[in-house]
Each structure stands twice: as C-alpha cells, then as structure tokens.
Amino acid sequence: MPVVIVTGASSGIGRATALRLGRAGTTVVLAARRADHLEAVAAEIGSAVVVPTDVRDPAAIEALVARAREVDGRIDGLVNNAGIGGKTTVLADDDMVTQMVDINLVAPIRLMRAVVPIMREQGSGSIVNIGSVAGEIGIAGTYSATKFALRGMTDSVRRELAGTGVGVTLIEPGFINTDLTRRTNLPGPETVAAAVESALRRPRRRIVVPWKYRAAMVAAGALPALVDHLYAKRAAGRG
Template identity: 40%
Template sequence: MPSSTPQHFMDRVAIVTGAGSGIGRATAVALAESGARVLGVGRRKEALEETARAHSNIAVLPLDVCEEGAADTVVTTAVEWWGRIDVLVNNAGVTAVMPLAETDRSVITRLFEVNVTAPSMLAHAALPYLRDSSGSVVNVSSTYGHRPLAQGAHYAATKSALEQLTRSWALELAPEGVRVNAIAPGPTETDVLSAAGLPQDAIDAMLSHERDRIPTGRLGDPQDVAAWILRIADPSGPYLTGQVLTIDGGLELV
C-alpha cells in the first residue's frame, strides 16, 4: 500500500547524527517516510539498529563523530551507498550541568568537540556534495543557545556558537545554493540528561520545573522537532537560509 506521507524527499539522501534516540531517531524516521535514503550515525550500535528497524530506507553507521577522520567516513559511506548528499542534520550533542565553581576542563573540551567541532567537520566534509545537490544543513541548537542557563553556561555557549556558525555559513554559502538553518528545541522528552550522567530524581525535578514554566504546559516531543527539521530542509523552500527556529512551547516568551 502506498505511503500517505508526502514524498518531499524522494530520491534525496540525508545524514542524521545522533540517530539512535530522541530527536535524531524521529528525524531519521520522518525523512525516510518522506522518501529519503537516510544514513543514521551514532555511538550506540544497538540503538541505531532499533532506529533502522523503523523504516527500510534507514541504514546506520555506528561511530563517534568526534573521532579523527569520522566526518570523512560518514560522508564517504553515504556517497558510496547512494551517490549524493542532499541534507545534513547535525543533531548529535551532549549536555552537562556544571556550575562555574565546579568547572572541569575536560567537560568543556568534550562539550565543544561534540557540539561545535564535530558539526563543523561534518559540514566541511559534506560541502562538495551539498554544492552539487543545492542541499542544506540543519544544525540542532537549543533554546539555551540564545538565553542564559544557570549551571549550564558552557553547554549554552556551545549552542550559541552553533547558531553563529549557522548564520555565518548561510551567508558564506548562499551564492553557491547551499542553505544552512538551525532548529532550537526547548526542553524535550529525550534521554540527553540521563546520558549526561544525572540521577533520575534530578532529571525528574528539572523537567518538572521546566514543564511548569512552558506556556503550552508540556515538554516537547521529538516528533515536534523532527517535523520542523523536515520543513526547513525541504528542497521546495530554497529562499529560507540563516534562520534559527525556536520550538519550545513559548518558553522563550517568559
């Protein structure tokens, strides 16, 4: 039976990092349902395989995007399998609760490696193919990329850097037909906090606090974010570039 989902990405190829769960998994599935061939990338092999089982158009590549040469491996794999790249979704990211009084150099380094350096190297490696396809890059930032976050200043700083990369790359690459935009989710139901090593009671308290502040009265769902990633990556929107779209249920307003 034919899919009822509009096939806006038919014959397109997309790379999605952090595809093992949360926003990355939702985005990989949504792109596949829209006709794209998707390469899902992440560190956790079993989680990626679960993502791949959701749709036959998803293939996976387990690796750490921060490893030396990882970006070239990702891009080469996608091109060898499908011959092109149309969309790069830089979704992989890490967070950390780290008050200034507890600043740890290794934590700062890891935050910037994952949230800033890895997306930069992936965009660099994919650029020749994005030029050929008039493709697009979607960077996944955070509402805290442009608002303060007590006890999370360095995480917020990495997302602020990613938003500035988005705008600067968009300006640089517009004459070549490559679009660059970002999505900035608010608090979303994902496993990013548990991956940061926080105990469940602390996670529950943080999410409850955030939920109470969100005007729409709920946390985000990964599908909420994935839907907008597809909209701004859609090849039928060639005039949209350099934008950071915040999806946070109105949290930015309070």
C-alpha cells in the same frame, strides 16, 4: 530518493527525525556510537544506512560522509543533531567541558566542512544544525557556550553559501522530553523532527520550537537585567 545524514540518530530528537524522514521516503544515513540502537531504528524505517560513528573522531566523520555519498553519488541533507549536556556551573571539570565542546561544536563544524564541497558541486543541499534556546539565553554553562557558538557558526556558513543552492538552518528547541531532560510534561522530540523535515525542504534562517520560547529570547535581548534577575543562581543550582 534524497540522501540525508542524521547524527545522534540512536535516540531522542535524532531518532524521531530519522523515523520521520525515512517514512517519507528519504534514504537516511544513521550516525551514532551505539550500533545496536541504530540497527533498531533502521528496522523501523525499512530503508536506512547504519554507520556507527563517534563524531569526536575526524576520521569517523570522513568515513560517514564517504559512505553517505556512496548511496547515490550525492548528499542532499545533513542534520547536525548529536549533542550532550552536563553540569551547568562554571566549575564543571575540564574533561566534561572538552567533551561538550568537541561534540556540540567541533563535530558540526567538521561535518559541515566535509559536506559543503559536495553540496556546492551539486548546486543543492540543506544543512540543519540543532541549537538550543540556551544558545540565546546563557543559563547552562558550557552547554550554552557551545550553542551560542554554533549559532554564530551557522549564521556565518549560511552567509558564506548564499547563492550556491545550499541552505543552512538553525533549529533552536526549548525544553523537550528527551534522554537529556526526562520530563514527560514537555513536548516530545517529534515536534523538533517536524521542524527539521520542514527546514530540509525549505531552509530558513532560524526556527524556534516551541514558539513560546521566542518571548524569552526577545526579553533576553531587550531586558537583560530582568533576565539576570530571573535566572540568577539557577544554573549553578542545577549543576
């Protein structure tokens, strides 16, 4: 049975991903800060490993990876999903900026650093990083900055590991109905979970969900002045 770590597994995209993988026969190692929520997810799956984890803590990350490896001597997948949003204005306070960078960017880097040697030794494995369309179109302040950076890091790691048997995929969701958005008129987290499952099985460079956001991404690259006009002042207005 494959062993896959899912961070941020207590709610939203992480929870949906864990449930989907677990029901398909994967041993899911559930990581998040809220132990009671993780236990509830594990109860729905039936076979999962609960590891309460604060991804800001390097020691906690090392303990998480060590526990995952204890299951079967290997780690087949890592889903870097844990993330937070916040004020979109450049005037956001330093504590918020630091926390967002630590969780959205530094933690995925540390987790990759912990699992890559194991996967290289195995000659196989799959890493899936959850980015955002906001990592292609700068409209969300520090959140966008972390997702832009995660995109660059993902590209770099994918190229670094080419030919090793380890795949690296970036999934970039648009607006999804999660705890961060709370908008019921949006696609649910199951949409992203399906993309994660697919990427774990067959790694690809980048997956955008839903696909309709690709048009906005193309426009941002080809017609930046138009995108500036469309989004002018909107980010700060939401902050």
